[in-house]
Amino acid sequence: MNRKxxxxxxxxxxxxxxxxxxxxxxxxxxxxxxxDGIGFAEHYDxxxxxxxxxxxxxxxxxxxxxxxxxxGYAFFAGVEVDYARQVEVEIRSKLNHFPFDFVIGSIHTxxxxxxxxxxxxxxxxxTTFDRMLTEYGQEFAASLKVPExxxxxxxxxxxxxxxxxxxxxxxxxxxxxxxEAHLAVLAAQSDKLLEVNTSGLFTVLKSSCATPFxxxxxxxxxxANITLASDSHAAVHLRRGFAEVAPMLEALGFTRVFxxxxxxxxxxxxxxx
Ligand SMILES: [Zn+2]
Ligand SMILES: [Zn+2]
Numbered sequence: 001m002n003r004k005x006x007x008x009x010x011x012x013x014x015x016x017x018x019x020x021x022x023x024x025x026x027x028x029x030x031x032x033x034x035x036d037g038i039g040f041a042e043h044y045d046x047x048x049x050x051x052x053x054x055x056x057x058x059x060x061x062x063x064x065x066x067x068x069x070x071x072g073y074a075f076f077a078g079v080e081v082d083y084a085r086q087v088e089v090e091i092r093s094k095l096n097h098f099p100f101d102f103v104i105g106s107i108h109t110x111x112x113x114x115x116x117x118x119x120x121x122x123x124x125x126x127t128t129f130d131r132m133l134t135e136y137g138q139e140f141a142a143s144l145k146v147p148e149x150x151x152x153x154x155x156x157x158x159x160x161x162x163x164x165x166x167x168x169x170x171x172x173x174x175x176x177x178x179x180e181a182h183l184a185v186l187a188a189q190s191d192k193l194l195e196v197n198t199s200g201l202f203t204v205l206k207s208s209c210a211t212p213f214x215x216x217x218x219x220x221x222x223x224a225n226i227t228l229a230s231d232s233h234a235a236v237h238l239r240r241g242f243a244e245v246a247p248m249l250e251a252l253g254f255t256r257v258f259x260x261x262x263x264x265x266x267x268x269x270x271x272x273x
Contacts, residue, residue: 004036004037004074005036005267005268005271005272006035006036006037006239006271006272006273007035007036007037007038007039007074007259007267007272008035008038008039008229008230008232008238008239009038009039009041009076009078009102009151009227009228009229009259009260009261010039010041010078010080010104010151010153010195010197010227010229010230010231010232011026011038011039011040011041011229011230011231011232011238012040012041012042012043012080012231012232012233013026013040013042015040015042015056015057015060015061015064016042016043016052016055016056016233017043017051017052017055018043018051018052018233019042019233019234020233020234020235021234021235023040023064023065023067023068023075025235026038026040026075026235026238027068027071027073027075028235029235029236029238030073030074034238034239035238035239036074037073037074037075037076038073038074038075038076038238039076039078039101039102039229039259039260039261040065040075040076040077040078041078041079041080041102041104041153041229042056042061042078042079042080043055043056043079043080043082044056044079044080044081044082044094045081045082045108045109046081046082046084046087046090046091046094047082047084047086047087047109049109049114050082050108050109051108052082056079058094058098059098061077062077062098062099062100065077076101076102076261077100077101078100078101078102078103078104078260078261079095079100079103079104080104080106080153081095081103081104081105081106081149082106082107082108082109083105083106083107083139083142083143083146083149084107084109084110084139085138085139085142086111088142088146091146091148092146092147092148095148096148101260101261102150102151102260102261103148103149103150103151103260104149104150104151104152104153104195104260105143105144105146105149105151105152105153105192106143106153106154106157107136107139107140107143107153107157108157110132110135110136110139111135112128112131112132112135113128113132115132115136115157115158116154116157116158116160118161120161120162120166123158123162123166124166126170129172130175132158133158133172133175133176133179136156136158136179137179137182137183140152140155140183140186141183141186144186144187144190144192145190149192150192150193150260150261150263151192151193151194151195151227151260152187152190152192152193152194152195153195153197154195154197154199154200154209154210154231155180155183155184155187155194155195155209155210155214156176156179156180156183156209156210156211156214157197157200157209159176159200159205159207159209159211160199160200160203160204160205160209161203161204161205162204162205163204177213180210180211180213180214180217181213181217183214184210184214184215184217184218184220184221184223185217185218185221187210187218187223188218188221188222188223189221189222192225193225193226193227193258193260193263194210194215194218194223194225194226194227195209195210195226195227195229196208196210196215196226196227196228196229196245196249197209197210197229197230197231198228198229198230198231198240198241198242198244198245199230199231199232199240199241201240201241201244201245202240202241208241208245208248212248212252215248215249215252215254216252219252219253219254224253224254224256225258225263225266226249226254226257226258227257227258227259227260228242228245228249228257228272230242242272242273243273246269246273249269250269254269255268255269256268256269257269257272
């Protein structure tokens with residue numbers, strides 16, 4: 001049998017509140033040749049204002065994935081933690097209790113508001129947005145030090161819904177570049193895989209998170225260990241955008257894609273596509 005190379009390590013099924021499909025629908029996509037295997041990364045939230053608070057039934061989820069593993073599917077039971085420093089103790093305790101295959105640490109919720117929602121009214125208050133950029137930097141930096149995390153999810157994700165009018169007459173472009181340059185160095189110095197999340201291609205941003213600029217800074221600082229993931233919430237979106245970002249990744253010198261559940265065996269980028 002050929003080696004399995006074509007994965008998608010950030011996918012939401014109906015074990016997440018915003019997931020549209022059961023694992024059977026994803027298995028059908030594997031049967032159809034869309035992917036060799038899938039890393040599910042269900043929302044795992046620890047603050048009441050997060051969208052998936054108290055939603056994941058850990059035991060039922062692990063059992064569901066296990067059923068498909070037993071049938072021969074290369075399915076992995078991961079979680080996408082909505083990281084916040086104020087609940088880090090609880091996060092680590094849960095992650096040490098349940099045997100998930102991998103963990104993505106993502107920032108969705110800051111003290112000053114959400115950064116991953118489509119609703120960005122609060123971003124238009126300059127004082128609030130400036131504070132949110134500072135908070136994002138602090139939370140992202142702290143997330144890189146959480147031992148249980150394998151992957152730094154969608155870096156600088158707050159840009160996904162910012163349009164040209166938002167930036168008009170504001171200093172935010174330069175401010176965000178400085179923040180990205182700083183966080184890229186921290187990511188390169190960390191032991192985490194850096195996620196190239198293609199969902200941003202299908203938003204106002206029209207770019208992956210991490211962005212090409214972030215990835216360029218990450219490379220310059222010696223970073224090489226990326227994942228490539230779609231953040232699909234539906235089976236039809238599996239591996240969406242991978243072919244589009246591949247030339248950019250190649251141009252920046254990324255030659256391998258890492259699997260969060262098997263870090264010792266990265267896949268050559270050309271075999272991953
Ligand atoms: Zn996310
Ligand atoms: Zn996600």
